[in-house]
Amino acid sequence: MDEISAQDLKTRLAGTDRPLLLDVRQDWETRLCRLENAVHIPIEEIELRVDELNADDEIVVYCHQGVRSAAVADYLRQRGFKNVKNLRGGLDSWARTVDPSMRRY
Helix, strand or coil: CCEECHHHHHHHHHCCCCCEEEECCCHHHHHHCCCCCCEECCHHHHHHHHHHCCCCCEEEEECCCCHHHHHHHHHHHHCCCCEEEEECCHHHHHHHHCCCCCCCC
């Protein structure tokens, strides 16, 4: 499985060639904390809304701890998406290693 660490994602987001961020958490989770400019498609809607995504884009999928996003990343790869990565450890890892001010839950 292709994964990206929170530190590596931070570096990528600071550059000009930014990946698309896909947040697959529930609505209530996005109200607690989120990454700026992320596309929000809850995991249970991904099959119905996959056409909103471009299979040629580089996509980094994230959730709270990386489990749901890993499943979505695998699903997207099976659907022909070529460059999909899972944020290892999810937003919890991001909050611990990149942005300690981010609310954790």
